[in-house]
Amino acid sequence: MNQYVTGSIIRKLREEKKMTQLELAKHLQVSDKTVSKWETGKGYPDIALIEHISKALGISTIELLSGDDISNTNRSFNMLRTKLYVCPICGNVISATGEAVISCCGITLPVLEAEPADEMHAINVEQVEDEYYVTIHHDMTKDHYISFIVSVSDNGMNLVKLYPEGNAETRFKRNRTKKLYCYCNKHGLFEQRIIKKR
Incomplete structure (x- = not known):
C-alpha cells in the first residue's frame, strides 16, 4: 500500500x-x-x-x-496458471485463475509460490486404469502434515483435503491432468508436472 x-x-x-x-x-x-x-x-x-x-x-x-484497481483483463483464463491461497488462521484454501486480491479472517493472503517437489515432499504417481493414485510419503502428525493435494487440468481442478494422522494419498481421474500440487503445513506448496506415458 x-x-x-x-x-x-x-x-x-x-x-x-x-x-x-x-x-x-x-x-x-x-x-x-x-x-x-x-x-x-x-x-x-x-x-x-x-x-x-x-x-x-x-x-x-x-x-x-x-490502491490497486483489480480488473479482469484475463478474458480467456488458463487453469494451468491457477493460483492458490491458504489462510494461516482458519486453513481456508482459495483458488483464483487470474490476478486477485484475496482476503480471509481479516488479512490479505499472499499467493502461494510452488516449488518443485523435493525428496521430503515427493509426489508419487501411479496409473491405475483411468486414474492416478497419488501418494506422498510424509509425516502426518497433528503438527506436521500434508493439508491438501490438488490436480489441475486444462479445464478444471480438483482439491482433496487431507487430515493429520490420516494417509497422504488420493485418486484423481487421469483425463487431461497436467499438474499436481501438495501443501505441507510447515514447508508450503510443492508441484509436479504430469508427463503422459505413451
Whole structure:
C-alpha cells in the first residue's frame, strides 16, 4: 500500500462512473471540498467511510485500501496458471485463475509460490486404469502434515483435503491432468508436472 487510500484511485473510479465530486460527496454525506482534498492528497477519508466509498465506486474495500484497481483483463483464463491461497488462521484454501486480491479472517493472503517437489515432499504417481493414485510419503502428525493435494487440468481442478494422522494419498481421474500440487503445513506448496506415458 503506497498510502492510506490513494486519492488517485478515488478520482479514477469516480470519473469512470461519470460522477462529479459533488455527486460522490452527496452519496457519502460529506462536502465536495472534502472529496477534492482526498483526490489531491491533502487529506484522507475517515476509516468509517471506507466501506461506503467502496460501494459508491463499485470496488472492494481491499482494492480501495491497497490502491490497486483489480480488473479482469484475463478474458480467456488458463487453469494451468491457477493460483492458490491458504489462510494461516482458519486453513481456508482459495483458488483464483487470474490476478486477485484475496482476503480471509481479516488479512490479505499472499499467493502461494510452488516449488518443485523435493525428496521430503515427493509426489508419487501411479496409473491405475483411468486414474492416478497419488501418494506422498510424509509425516502426518497433528503438527506436521500434508493439508491438501490438488490436480489441475486444462479445464478444471480438483482439491482433496487431507487430515493429520490420516494417509497422504488420493485418486484423481487421469483425463487431461497436467499438474499436481501438495501443501505441507510447515514447508508450503510443492508441484509436479504430469508427463503422459505413451
